[in-house]
Structure formats: structure tokens, C-alpha cells
Amino acid sequence: MASKRKKAEPQVKKLPEAREYPWHREPWAILTTQLQRLPHAMLLQGQQGLGKTGFAMRLAQSLLCQSRGSDAAACGQCKSCQLFVAGSHPDLSFIDPEETGKAITVDQTRALANYLYLKPHMGSHKITIIAPAENMNIHAANSLLKMLEEPPLGNIMILVSSLPGKLPVTIRSRCLPIKFAAPDNTTGRAWLVAEGVAVEQAEQALIYSSGAPLTALALAKSDFLGRSLDWLRDIATLYSTRKGSASDVAAKWKKEGSAETLLWLQETVQDMIRRANGLGPMLPAADEKAEQWLQDTIKQLNLTKLFGFLDSISEARTLLSTPLDEQLLLESLLIKWRNLADNK
Structure with a gap:
């Protein structure tokens, strides 16, 4: 005799936790x-x-x-x-x-x-x-x-x-x-350290997250800082050598997390603008070769167009929360980045 199939239990929606920070x-x-x-x-x-x-x-x-x-x-x-x-x-x-x-x-x-x-x-x-x-x-x-x-x-x-x-x-x-x-840097850093993040990593993550501790914690846990050098190589290839496909890079960035890659790109471009205005870098130094590429590229870029590109990144980050296709959103943005090389 066939056993009766159990009815599936209705799933209870998991709500966010009440939290104190x-x-x-x-x-x-x-x-x-x-x-x-x-x-x-x-x-x-x-x-x-x-x-x-x-x-x-x-x-x-x-x-x-x-x-x-x-x-x-x-x-x-x-x-x-x-x-x-x-x-x-x-x-x-x-x-x-x-x-x-x-x-x-x-x-x-x-x-x-x-x-x-x-x-x-x-x-x-x-x-x-x-x-x-x-x-x-x-x-x-x-x-x-x-x-x-x-x-x-x-x-x-x-x-x-x-x-x-x-x-x-x-x-x-x-x-x-x-x-x-966002809390002051001392408070944010102390909280991250209490969550198990190393001091230097906490400071770097707070820079990339504009001081938001929960974003910084997520970045630290995802090896965001380690992957940022790889993303820098992606945009360097698209800009300097004109090699590589914006579509391929977009697919890679989507797989690695569109929100994280766009956050990194926004902070990197803001840092480039700071450097171009003689204010010095805010972000942690990349390796020697990447750092040299940044310095050389900043000298070539049209600052007005770079500000325009920064606006495009902000718009793209906002659109991530809509039903728009992430792949096309990233690809369009990367094509704009590559085109900056044609409008120096």
C-alpha cells in the first residue's frame, strides 16, 4: 500500500533580526x-x-x-x-x-x-x-x-x-x-576589530565603504580588498591596451558581485579625481605596477569627463536595485570607461 505523501509545510518568511549597534x-x-x-x-x-x-x-x-x-x-x-x-x-x-x-x-x-x-x-x-x-x-x-x-x-x-x-x-x-x-572612524574600526577583522583590513574596508561598518564587514569577509587589484587590472586592460571585451569583464564582475565591483569602481574613480586635484590618494596603495599605471593614467584623463563617468557609476549603483539586466548595465558602464581613452 502506497504511503501517503506528506503535505509540504508552508514556509515562514524569515525576518531581519532586531539589532543594536x-x-x-x-x-x-x-x-x-x-x-x-x-x-x-x-x-x-x-x-x-x-x-x-x-x-x-x-x-x-x-x-x-x-x-x-x-x-x-x-x-x-x-x-x-x-x-x-x-x-x-x-x-x-x-x-x-x-x-x-x-x-x-x-x-x-x-x-x-x-x-x-x-x-x-x-x-x-x-x-x-x-x-x-x-x-x-x-x-x-x-x-x-x-x-x-x-x-x-x-x-x-x-x-x-x-x-x-x-x-x-x-x-x-x-x-x-x-x-x-556613519560612526567616526575610531568607533567603526573598534566595532570591526571586535567582529574579528584585523586593524589594517578594517581601516581599508571603512575607506571603501564610506565609513559604513556593516558594508565594511561584508567587504572584509569577501576578500574584497584582495580582489580589488584584479579589478584594477581589468579596467587598465580596457583603457590602456584597448584589448579585452567589455562584455567579458561585465560577465566576470556580475559573477563576482555587481554591488561590490561598482562600489570599488566608484571609490577608485573618486580617488583618481582626488589625485588629479593634487589632494593625494585616500585608498590603500596597490602594487607598484598598478600604482604606476594609476599615476600615468590620471595625467592623461580629461577631468570633466571623469566626473561625468563618476555620475554614471552612481546611476548604475542605483539601478542595481531595479529589474534592469545587470550584465547590460555593467557592459554599458565599461564601454563608457574604455571610451574615455578616445576623449582625452
């Missing part, structure tokens, strides 16, 4: 002094790699906790906290793109509308976190705007964005802005 003290102090009178919508904004989503989760857990401490921290023991940690709290809704690189859709925000108008199950609040908020398409943003204009009682909405300028002004104007800044 040293550089969160100021925004945490600002919000926790007014927990009883928080606005219905907040916008946590700041560069990527500062742990804004972890902060949003920590704030949400605190608001939902049934036995919050005097320091506004969630107790971690009550029924509400247990459900929160398990990712199954009925009064928490977390909205993010259903697929990496895709947009937050109007179907998701419409489903949110139905959820918001239900009464809280366990307390006086229902919390919604949208991250990254800039990934909402225009229809989703318009749907959300209606909820912000007429917020249901007891609902608190937390939007998280590394690119708040991409959000409609009408949405930004209805949210309390909470700004996150």
Missing part, C-alpha cells in the same frame, strides 16, 4: 523618549550599511513588548517578544521585495491596507516596516500614500531607505525623518 544610540534616544507619542509614520534614512532595518526591528519589538524596561528595551521574555523573535507576531507586518532586485508591488501595499484596518491582536499597536522603501513602484507608492493621508488608529509605519530621494515628496513629507550617519 554603537552608532544607533542617538536615533534610539530621540525615539525612545517619545514612545507614547510617536508619529504614525517614520522614515529611517542614511547610507547603506548602517543597520537601519535592524534598528527598525528593534524599535518594533520595543513597541510591541508587554514588559518593556525603563531603558525602552524589549524584555525578550514575554509572549509578544517570543512571537516577535519567531517571526510570527500578528501585529507586525514586514514588506520587502518578493524577489531580490524586484520592486515592491501594488498588490503588496493593497494587502497591507486590509491588514491595517484590523484591530491589534495583542496590544494597542500594529507595526508595519517597509524596507527598502525606495523599491516601491509608483503604483505601490500611490497606494501607500492613501494610508499615510488617513492612517488607521493605532498603526505605526516605519519606512527604511538608503535612497530617500527616490521616494515621492508626498510620502517623505508625511513621515518623521530619522537620520542615520
